[in-house]
Amino acid sequence: MHAFIEFSGKQFRVEEGSSIKVPRLKEKIxxxxxxxxxxxxxxxxxxxxxxPFIKGKKINGEIISHGRSRKVVxxxxxxxxxYQVKNTHRDEYTILKINKLGIQNKKATTKKKDVVDKxxxxxxxxxxxxxxxxxxxAKSEKKEKE
Numbered sequence: 001m002h003a004f005i006e007f008s009g010k011q012f013r014v015e016e017g018s019s020i021k022v023p024r025l026k027e028k029i030x031x032x033x034x035x036x037x038x039x040x041x042x043x044x045x046x047x048x049x050x051x052p053f054i055k056g057k058k059i060n061g062e063i064i065s066h067g068r069s070r071k072v073v074x075x076x077x078x079x080x081x082x083y084q085v086k087n088t089h090r091d092e093y094t095i096l097k098i099n100k101l102g103i104q105n106k107k108a109t110t111k112k113k114d115v116v117d118k119x120x121x122x123x124x125x126x127x128x129x130x131x132x133x134x135x136x137x138a139k140s141e142k143k144e145k146e
Contacts, residue, residue, distance in 0.1 A: 001015065001016060001042065001043045001044065001101055002014065002042055002101070003039075003040060003041045003059065003101050004040040005035050005037055005038050005059060006053075007020075007022055007035055007037065008022055008023045010023070011039065015098065015101070016098060016099070016100060017097070017098065018097075018098050019095050019096065019097045019098070020095070020096050021093045021095055021096075022093065022094050022095075022096050023091075023093060023094070024066065024093055024094050025096075027063055029065060029066065031062070031063045032061070033060070033063060034058045034059065034060050034061070035061065036053070038050060038053055038054040038057055038059060039052065039053065039054075041054055041057065041101065059098060059099075060098075060099045061096045061097055061098045061099060062097050062099065063095070063096060064095045064096065065094070065095045066092070066093070066095075067092070067093055067095070068091070068093070069090055069091045069092075069093060070090070071089070072088065072089055072091070073086065073087075074086070074087040074088065075087075
């Protein structure tokens with residue numbers, strides 16, 4: 001059983017019990033994280049593909065540790081121009097351990113429907129009908145006069 005998820009703008013392939021290295025998160029070690037952006041979920045029998053995400057499923061994980069990767073050297077130059085710039089940086093990361101895949105359904109949220117007062121609706125309908133009938137009556141009177 002594995003899944004493809006989108007987390008922090010990047011895509012990862014995850015399995016139950018696996019660990020992934022994601023860009024640094026502000027939460028502390030031991031914090032539970034839930035990922036709702038599931039692109040593909042495959043158990044041995046069934047494959048579910050999202051459009052773009054699978055609705056109603058989420059994956060739970062836990063922050064294991066934080067760290068910094070190896071130093072990356074960024075060297076820019078233009079030949080024959082005497083231009084050379086050397087910069088370095090170290091990316092920070094968080095290791096996230098995946099617990100269960102797609103087992104827990106997201107709680108269904110109910111949207112509140114706009115309740116319209118029937119009195120207001122009836123009053124508006126009557127007003128529009130009266131205006132419409134007056135305008136039709138006025139037109140018919142003009143035709144009769146001509």
